[in-house]
Amino acid sequence: MTQRPIDAIAIVGPTASGKTAAALALADSLQGQGGAEIISVDSALVYRGMDIGTAKPSRQELDAVPHHLIDTLEPLHSYSAADFAREATPLIADIRARGKTPLLVGGTMLYLKALLEGLNDIPSANPEVRAAIAQRAEQLGWPALHAELAQVDPATAARLAPADSQRIGRALEVWTSTGRSLSSFHQSAKPDAPNWHIPVISLEPTDRAWLHARIALRFDHMMEAGFLDEVKGLRARGDLHPDLPSMRCVGYRQAWQGLDEGWPEAKIREHGIIATRQLAKRQITWLRSMPERVVVDARAGDAVHQVKQMAMQALTA
Template sequence: MVRLSESQRASRPLVLLVGPTAVGKSEIGLRLAQALETDLLTADSRQVYRGMDIATDKPTPEQRQGVPHRLIDLVDPDESFNAGQYRRLARQEIERLYGEGRLPLIVGGTGLYVRTLIHGLCDAPRADHSYRESLLQEARAKGGYFLHRELTRVDPESAVRLHPHDEVKIVRALEVYHLSGQRLSDVQRQHRLAEQEFSVLLIGLNRDRAQLYRRIDERVESMFARGVVEETERLLADGYGRELGAMKGLGYQQVAGYLAGEYDRAEALRLLKRDTRHFAKRQLTWFRKEPGLRWYELTEQDRSEDVAGRLLEMIRSFVQDLAPRRPEGLPYPSLTMEQESTA
């Protein structure tokens, strides 16, 4: 158990456990939360959606009974949700835990959520909805890869990081360039140099690529065995169409194509394995650019309880070494609703 003293709370410690999908974050994070006697705060842009459980690998009811999981099941699949909203809700949970003398633990693989929480929101222009609509109309006329090709032309670094189907983030990157003349990748790089609100211990989990890909294949096969096809059928029947951003996520996109008769079940399985491996590669590329991240390489022989034990010692040392970063009682600035809406 780790309880924060008054001086340690003044340093605003924050522990984050990140890494690619299927690396083992959830099980190790669960054991860490149990040992720390704290809640597990999730940083996953897909687990925020209600009713999307299997393809997002959401924690089971049994796991949630053992350790409270926060920041999941926040909105319906047809509701919008962004990094600014995530940051606001995450900071509320973090402040609650500080008030209880407990150490906040963030676990997840959505790099944008992690970066926004640590560094705050970029000083980027507000949304221009008319420009967004014109981009989407042009994309419908010129084909699905038009937006990604445009982003490659003006901001190749962001284009490499974003999947061609990630329409929301691609449009935002093009919008930033259109309105400010700056590449979003440059804006984000400059922003990362700003002072952090928290004292951060950022731990990244990784595995040998062949081992990670094998675990991804096993997870995908498990999703099909546990009913991801039936889950997708239910979502479609409830009126959540394939055009929604939530339904374009891994699992639902590939299964929806199978249900539409575009290919057979075996091909859906193959596509999901392939696309998940590509996603894991993009996650690793993102986190490798995160300053101060401490990598922990996992092997086949590592048991989650042993890894959690070693990480717990790292966390205890981190907390013990903390010194107050600013006078107690001096608040950090809060986000305004206007700033949140631009994330």
């Protein structure tokens, strides 16, 4: 039986695993088959003015292949998994209607999960509950609230850093408001679950030290490219603050804190690299919960070739 045509191909993996290079190479290979367009699956790339610290694709890369959901929002605003699923769905249809292959590329796994599995009935924000949690965090500290979260929602706590105030607060807010864990909402069946056919190709290194070295090298390149000046420029705007989702992105949060407290650049670098490693660990945890993915060892010399080969096989199946 002929398999139904694919809707898109997802190329995912932890930060610094080579997703962008693989996606651009695949898009180039697809030129003879109508071409491809990239839909960013990244919670930081949506923000304008945040280029260096997000490792945003270069102008040359953006010009080589059409990209979507990059530079669409001011950092003053928030962007959610629901926003992503709502915007990515018609983009996939539009790209396919023009005879091209949509490539979903990034590492914000909650966004991909929302797209692939549909949206659940997680309650909207409750300002009163949120304010009460924030007040408790001021008294006890976020690590203490992370420990509380681990008691009521260990699955969510396991993928969050103890200082991830935004996500810890949201998970506790859901628990307080509903008596249900956030992870139970994520796992529950969704009546509007879409019938997607989207193969997931995941670049995952078999050696954590290899990934750590890549993360450190990339952070050094960002520092050399003027990352701290970028953060200083964002601070100088006057309308941003460190509790915004955009400014809590990995790297930006540590740089903002370091500039506030007068850290030397070496300390900002150290904290930024540690936070990025923690992000990568959480991303890998997410990926391992997706048994349908096909894994490519990111360390392999022919990793890009493997990604292209798997994608081509999916497209011609």
